[in-house]
Structures are given as C-alpha cells and as structure tokens.
Amino acid sequence: MNFLSRFLTRLFWSGVTLLGTAVLVFFLINVMPGDVARIIAGPKATPVVLAEIHHSYHLDEPIWKRLGFYLDQLAHGDLGHSYVTDQSVTQAILTRLPVTASLAATAVVMWLLVAVPLGVLTAKYRGRWFDRGVLVGATFSLSLPAFWLARMLQYGLAYKLGWFPVAGFRGFTSLLLPGITLAFLFVGYYARLIHTNMVEVLDSPYVRGARARGASEATVLFRHALPNALIPVVTVLGMDVAGLLGGVLFTENVFALPGIGTLAVQSVFNLDVPMIMGTVLLSATLVVSANLAVDILYRWIDPRIKAGY
C-alpha cells in the first residue's frame, strides 16, 4: 500500500471517528433531562414563552430530527448559538483558542526542556540515587491534582514572592505560571519515558560502536542515542493532547485565563448545551488531528518505518 492511499484511509477513519463522536455526544447530552427552554427563558417564564422557544429551537421535534438539524449545521461549519449569550459558538471558540494553544505550547516546551536532560542523565546513571530520586519525583508529579497544584504555585510564587502575575491574561507573562503548573504535571512521565527509551538505545550495537570509536560521552548521549530515544516521545505527545486539554481546563480556571477550559466550565455551569457540544467537538478534533499528524510525521522522523524494518 503506498503512502497516499494509506494517508487517505487514515483520513477517512479520522472523519468517521469525529462524526461518530458528534452523534454519540449529541445523544448523551440531549437525553440528559432538563428543560432547555427554561435555561434560555429563566425560571419565571410563562408556558407560552416556553412553547415558543421549544418551537424556534426545534425542541419539540423528535431527537433524531434534531440530530439531523445539528449535523446539517455542522456541515456548514456552524456550531450553533449559545443558549445563554446568543453568541456564535464558532466565534467564541475561535477567539479563545489562541490563549489555550499558546498555554499548551508553553507548557510542552517547558516540560521537554526539563524532561530531556533528566531522562538522559537517569539513563546514564541508571540505578544510582539520582535515578531513584527522579523515579520517586516522577510518580509524585503524576499524583498531583492540577487545580490544587495551580492554587499552591499561585499562592507561593505569584502572591507571596510576586514573581508572576497572580491571575488574568495580559500577554505572555500571564502564561508562564500556568505553563509551569502544567509542566509539573507532565514532566515526570516524560522524564521516565525518555529514560526507558534511552536505556534501550544505549544497549544497541551502534552506540557501542560509537563508544568503541572513541566518541566522547556527550556525543554518544546527545548525538547518537537521544534522537532515536525521542522518536516514541512524539507518539506519546500526540496521544497526550487529550490529557493536556484536561489539565488546561483546571489551570485556566485557577488562573482566570480566557481560554477553552474556562469556556467549557462556564458553559457547563450555564447548562449551555451548544457551547458544551462545541468545546467537546473541538477537543475531539484536536485529538484526532494530532494522532493523524503523528502518524504522518512518524514516517518522516523515522525512515526505518518507511523502509519496512
């Protein structure tokens, strides 16, 4: 099977997955009881008003017909309008996406900058106290609740020491502490991942060959071993987009950043069904396209796959 047909198959299945997710979530969210007209009109609305809203939002139609309306809307690139603010969902998401995206990017850069050296050094000093200490620290970092860590760092580093803005969004500096929070949550896992891959790679013949030729330790570790140890990290990064979005949700809320996470939580509080659908579909799209991108990048990063080894 050549590259193009493989790519098209993957693309097709990604589309099917997304469509399926949309249908699944639509049913689950709309089957949950709760009168949407009341959410829109408020608790004191008269039956006449409620009936009118039911009609104009197609709420009196059977659910499969409403699904049809929704999918038709989606096909036109329209996610509908918020029940609470009547704002276009697409618009709301597009204005907030840059904040979330830059927060995520900041965090990924931060944790890789720490995790790569930690992973390499623990692989080199395998079994020593340094390695064990990092292992304990990594498990600890996996066990931190995002919202609590965010509060603690906010109190310590922003409020007490005044190194960072406490909350709100005023440019890049506002993303630093939320980024550090997220980096804390993921750095341990990635340090271990790189460690495991490095240990494997360091055992391989070409590394022994490089050592035998008298290459310096730094050259062996960073030029010969690290690039190959980093390949699996790309896959995990692609799969971690969902987990990252989960962390972003809490971090944004604690630091009051106007991103997708705060939008999602707010719309849940407002019982704003179209907005909830929008944020859920956005994250599904991000995750699916990240996986697709990894699949394509992989062949380019690791030529052994293309060659069929």
Place this chain on the structure above:
Amino acid sequence: MSDASVEIGLSVAESASPDRRAVPEMFRSRLILTGSGIILLFAVLALAAPLLTQWHILREPLLQNLNGLDAEGMPLSPSGRYLLGTDNLGRDVLSRLVYGARVSLAVGIAAMLTATCIGLTIGLLSGFYGGKLDMGLMRFTDMNLSIPSILLAIAFAGLMDGKILHLHPAWLHWRFLDLKLQRGMVSVFLIIGFVSWTGMVRVIRGQVLSIKERDFVHASRALGASNARLIFRHLLPNVIPTVIVLAAMNTANTIMLEAGLGYLGVGVPPPAPTWGSMIADGQAYFISAPMIVIAPGVAIVLTVLAFNLLGQGLQEVLDPNRAR
C-alpha cells in the same frame, strides 16, 4: 533478556492460572508495601469514621459551629482543639478530611470497577472475535478516547445536576439533600466509570490477540471447547494479572477525577465532605487559613500516589514484560 522472555512464555503456557510465585514476591516489593500501607491507613480511617465520632475522638463533619469561628467570623487556624483548624462554616477540617476519604475511596473504587468491567469486556470481545466486531468496538473506543475524560465527565455531571434543579424550585433545594447525597454518589461514580475505561481496552485486546494464538488455546479449540469456555477458562485467567495492574493505576485516575469534579462543584453534592469541594470552598480563605486548602490537597496527593505506587509495584511483580 531472551532467557527471561522464554521463561515467562513457559510459565504462562504451562498454567492457565496466574503465577503463584507472585504472592511472596509481593510482600518483598517496597512499592506495593508503601502503596497498600497508605491505602490501608485511609481505608481504616474511612471505615472507622462514624465510630470515632461516636467515641468523641472525631467531631461531627457537618456540624456548623460558631465556636469554630473567631470573633470576626473567620475560620480558625490549627490548634490543640482543632488539629487542622476549621473551615468557613466553623466545621472541623480534620473530621471533614477523614469523612472525605469515605467519599473518595468509595467513589474511586466503584468507578474503577465500573470502568474495569466495561474495558475488560470490550477488550476481550474485540480481541477474541476480531473482524467487524473488533473494528466497530475499536472505533467506539477511539471516539471515547478523543474527548478528555474530565471534560466529558463535567459535561454529564453538570447536566445531570440540572435535572434535579428542575424537579424542585431552587430555594427548596436543601430539603432533599439527604436523598441527593445517595443519588449523587451513584451518579458520580457511574459517570467517572463511563469515561475512564478506554485506557484498558487496547492493552487487553493486544494480550488476547497474542494469547489466542498460543498452543494451549489451539489445543483446547481442537478438542471442541466452546468460545465461552475458551474466553472464561483460558483467556480471562491469563489477562487477570494485567487487569489488576491497570485497575490499580486506574483507581488513581478515578480518585483524581472525583476530586476534580468536586472542585468544579459538579461532584457529590454538598454538604457531603469531599476533598475536591473542600479545596474549592476553602480557596477564598487561603490567605488567612491556608490549611483548609493544603490539607485536602495533601490527602488527594497521598491517596493517588499510593494507588500509583501499588500499580507500579504490581506491574513489576505480575507483568514484568510491560514494566520498565
């Protein structure tokens, strides 16, 4: 390296039941001992909490007490009377922490069992039958994997809360709290269970795919064993060690989700003391009484850490192929 894998291959092929040598090994693993020690401590405290209250060792967790507030109505700092201080309603933080362990462990473990049942069933069916069923189930899993579990959970939990609001006028809300506490626990663990089964499916499926090509399965099939017999007698016992490892790790996950839902105010409803909601309610008082926020956070970290350590330890003993 090759010797070890041969040995493992033999031990699985020879016996259809998990390796019995694993049991003494467990008692030597420091990871398992530390993890289960912490879990046991929390579990005993959680179970004994009503007794401790009866014996006046622990205060009533729901009791709102004016003595628990200072002259300005602010929460008290830790002292001999209130070891971890009080919260904004004058309730004893230590007592709420211990009662919070009941909610966390009960919801976390029930959710883990729900998730394990779903994940194991899908993984076994998908791997064993293959073909169209496999494709359909794996697509279904992909769909669930594509949404962050916490986002899905808050969407459902939040909307579910709406239903209750519509049954009674908002100002009557508190009268039905007793009833809702029960319902809340059940709905919350079901929601968490339904969003956290995906991680298990691929691992189980992969194992089933390799086990079903082993000689002892082929032999059994040749002797006329039914599909049900193959699944329950040969495949299930061989994936159980992996399931135990994944379940322990998943409990860390479900407890974290429960805390997250509690923090966002869509978990088990108040006045039930949950660690997540304690942090959410206490954060406004962080500067004057930091213990309200620190204590439940430490409790979450310790519990989640304990299940992670237990999972890692079990993996080293039961599933050395996949352990690092």
